[in-house]
Amino acid sequence: MSTLLQHYAQLQSQDLRYVREHVSEVLCPHRLSLAGGGQSLETALFYRQGDSLGFGRLSYGAQVTIEPEPFQNFYLLQVPIRGKEEIHLHQGMYASNAQAASLLSPNQVFSMSHSEEADKLFVRIARQGLEAHYRQYFGQTHRGVLEFFPIIRFDEPKGQTLWRLLCWQFNEASEGLMLDSPSMRACVEETLMTALLELLAHNQPLRDERRQAAPAAIRRAIEYMEAHVTEPLVASDIAKYAGLSTRSLYAGFRAGLGQTPMVYLKSLRLKGVRQALLEAAGGSASVTDLAMAWGFGHLGQFAADYRAQFGELPSQTLQGGARRLRSGATHN
Structure with a gap:
């Protein structure tokens, strides 16, 4: 994990004032101080901004104390992958390390201390984006500030699920292509925000979703x-x-079709690509061109999904169509 986001270097510096100013631009204004004498900073900041989410990695190379201004416009999910940090809130102190992440909410007054060896991943989550997702996902308005319990334990089942998702998303943000595509970036961001709302304790009520979505609504979704x-x-x-609500949509698809709406959409797109490949036989169109035209940006995953659904690779469909076309021309 030490190479995560290495292509997105923002800062490498020993200058405390410069570090404070630069990190303030990415996160928020704060006081930064060395916790012990004889230390010097070796700060490294890596950061990739999306729409509602920003993926980052930060280490100071020294024992430091951080006193931020209360967040106004974002949530901060922090995951130490080495060392530890302490979060001081009015309700007490929380220790965060590789087994326990922290999630800080807007308007909270807190301070943090980092151990010298601390190296952490973080996700900056836009408040506006998460609140809008809450309203759409649950079909109701949040009451006051949406606030999470500050500690996430990775040795518990829900925490383990979130950790696996974060590992995948940070690797994708670091090396993958999904965040380059607006549609796939939106899917990545919605997935994480949904996981936070479903898996973690927060102060908002959850709507009772036992009522099934009407079949007419599911038909509208399919159309x-x-x-x-x-x-x-x-x-x-x-x-x-x-x-x-998004939650009702998923419940309706599971009840009526036994799959999620996004799996259903992928199947529709795969069928469309297959028909396009058959029609393109003998032409100049490539598998890549057609896959991209039908909304598939990750070509390796597209090929695997295509083979799982149709029993052959997309290139084989294109070649088979070309052979049938030549055979028909020969017989004519």
Whole structure:
């Protein structure tokens, strides 16, 4: 993990004032001080900004104390991958390390201390984006500030699930292509925000979703998918059109079709690509061109999904169509 986000270096410095100013620009204004004499900073900051999420990694190379101004516009998820940090809130002190992450909410007054060897991953989560996702996902307005319990334990089942998701997302942010595509970036961000709302303790009520979504609403969702199948869609787009919360949309698809709406959408797109490959036989179109046209940006995953659904690689479909075309021309 020591190489995560290495392509997104923002800062490497020993100058305390410069470090404080630069980190303030990425996160928020704060006081930064060395906790012991005879120390010097060896700060390294890496950061990749998305739409609602920013993925970062930060180490100071010294024991430091941080006193931020209360967040106004974002949440901060912090995951030490080496060393530890202490979070001091009015309700007490919380120790955070590789087995226990922290999630800080807007308007909280707190301070932090980092051990000398501390190296942490963090996700900056836009408050506006998370609150909007809460409203759409649950189909209700949040009451006051959405606030999470500050500690996430990775030795518990829900924490383990979140840790696996974070590992994948940080690796993708570091080396992958999904955050380059607006539609796939939206899916990545919605997935993490949904996981936070479903897995973690917070101060908001959860709507009772035992009522099934009406079949007519699910039909509207399917019709919308079919009409916009090549466009960048996320679950919240589909739910809004169908007049459902995102959570109800998922529940309705599971009950009626035994799969999620995004799996259903992927299947529609794969069928569209297959038909396009058959029609393109003998032409100049490539598998890559057609896959991209139908909304697939990760070509390796696309090929694997295509083979799982149709029993052959997309290149084999294109070649087979070309052979059939030549055979037909020969017989004519």
